[in-house]
Amino acid sequence: MRAIVINSYMHPSDRTVSNDAPEPTLGKNNVLVEVESAALNFFDILQSQGKYQNQPPLPYVLGAELAGTISPHSPIPKGCKLKPGDRVFGYAQGAFAERAACDYRTLFPIPKGMTFDQAAGLYVTYPTSYEGIVNRGETKPGEWVLVHAGAGGVGLVAVQIAKALGAKVIATAGSPPKLEICKSIGGADEVLDYTKSSWQKEVLRITGGKGVDVVYDPVGLIKDSLKCIAWKGRAVVVGFAAGKIEQVPTNLILLKNVSLVGIHWGAYLKNEPGHVPDVWKGIFKLFESGKLIPAVYDPPYMGLDSVPRALVDLENRKTWGKAVVRVREMPERAKL
Numbered sequence: 088m089r090a091i092v093i094n095s096y097m098h099p100s101d102r103t104v105s106n107d108a109p110e111p112t113l114g115k116n117n118v119l120v121e122v123e124s125a126a127l128n129f130f131d132i133l134q135s136q137g138k139y140q141n142q143p144p145l146p147y148v149l150g151a152e153l154a155g156t157i158s159p160h161s162p163i164p165k166g167c168k169l170k171p172g173d174r175v176f177g178y179a180q181g182a183f184a185e186r187a188a189c190d191y192r193t194l195f196p197i198p199k200g201m202t203f204d205q206a207a208g209l210y211v212t213y214p215t216s217y218e219g220i221v222n223r224g225e226t227k228p229g230e231w232v233l234v235h236a237g238a239g240g241v242g243l244v245a246v247q248i249a250k251a252l253g254a255k256v257i258a259t260a261g262s263p264p265k266l267e268i269c270k271s272i273g274g275a276d277e278v279l280d281y282t283k284s285s286w287q288k289e290v291l292r293i294t295g296g297k298g299v300d301v302v303y304d305p306v307g308l309i310k311d312s313l314k315c316i317a318w319k320g321r322a323v324v325v326g327f328a329a330g331k332i333e334q335v336p337t338n339l340i341l342l343k344n345v346s347l348v349g350i351h352w353g354a355y356l357k358n359e360p361g362h363v364p365d366v367w368k369g370i371f372k373l374f375e376s377g378k379l380i381p382a383v384y385d386p387p388y389m390g391l392d393s394v395p396r397a398l399v400d401l402e403n404r405k406t407w408g409k410a411v412v413r414v415r416e417m418p419e420r421a422k423l
Contacts, residue, residue: 090184091149091394096137099149099398104391108148111181111188118169118191119161124387125182126152126208127394127401127410128240129328135398143180149394150182154197154206155414158186167191176206183394185414195367198374205381208240208409211352213381214366216244219303219323219350221252221369228253230300231317233290235281235308237273238265238407241325243382245303246273251378257290257299259308261404268407272382281308290315307331309347313339324349382408389413 090108113119131149133139154176157169169175169191177194181187197206219241220226232249236242237258246269249256258269259281266278277293279286291298298317302309305325310333316322322345327333340347355363373379384406388397391414400406 088185089391090181091391092146093135093149094146097135099132099135099395099402102135102149102395104394108184111184111186113162113188114190116164116167116190116192117188118163118167118194119158120153120155120175120179120187120189120194121158122153122155122182122185122187122414123203124154124207125150125412125414126211127397127406127412128152128211129401131183132398132402148181148184148187150184150187151178151180152208152210153177153179153182153187153189154203155187164191169194169196174203174206176203176209178210183391183412183414185391198371201374201381204383204387204411204413207411208383209370209381212240212244212409213370214355214363215325215350215352216241216248216303217370218352218355218366219325220245220248220301222366223348223350224301224303224321224323226252226254226301230254231294231297232256232301232303233299233312233315234258234269234275234303235306235312236260236328237269237275237278239305239328240409241305242303243268243273243408246275247379247382248373249301249303250274251373251376254301257293259286265407272408281306287311287315307333309333310335310339313343313345316343316345319344319346321346321348384408384410387411387413390415 088108092105092108157171157173159171174197175194179187179189232254234245237246238260246258256275257277258275259279260266261282269275269278298315300317302312302322307327307329
């Protein structure tokens, strides 16, 4: 089996594909998935170097998000409603491989009409943005939402979800091409370059001096965003892609009655598992309505040999939306 096997820690740019990787070992809740497409995440870069908070024991296969079919050779655990040949997406350590062992409880059927490429990047990004915009941000129709890094993985989804809810969206990015992505693919009403010092003033101008009702921030711009947030605004902390954890002056929170909340989707399975199905129900409803269409970086990366280059591109912010690798290299296999 071909796979990106981690035997020692190094930057992903130095990785190569193993052509004789061992077949996945299946546990009692596992099914075997023939991987068609695998999505890229920033934590894959960290995990390759041994720097991530969750490091599997060596050796292991890199990658976490995937889409494919249940193998005809797969066992079907008791309680699992999936069957061989079913098209699925989900999470499993070892996504950068031809086959992966997946806990069936982390898999979902691929929505009708969706490609493997589109489905591969749903499991982590979409519930993060849905929970952040809908439940933590409490976004309402007609409100102004400021989404930072609006062309990125979680950012572009947040723009789309906010628009689907009937909100007005200001998206930020750091280059003209990515600002165009925020508009043309995300549907943002306004776009701003957050590398320019005047962006807060522009937010206030666009909102008629009121400021935005919701801030969705995967970058680390909460402190600056509080200068252009509305009375009783909600600021959602998603992450710190800029690399620095912010120190926020609490007087700014006090003066405008601001709510400052976080979204750590991975912690829901442990702390609030009963809420997880509700979030997915909401996401699937948006898919079915046609208001939410997965945005996949184009062109996709072809074959497992492209994984190192793809991860470098992700690290250097050359991609937008969700970057995906077609594991089996055949474009027609990513279609219905």
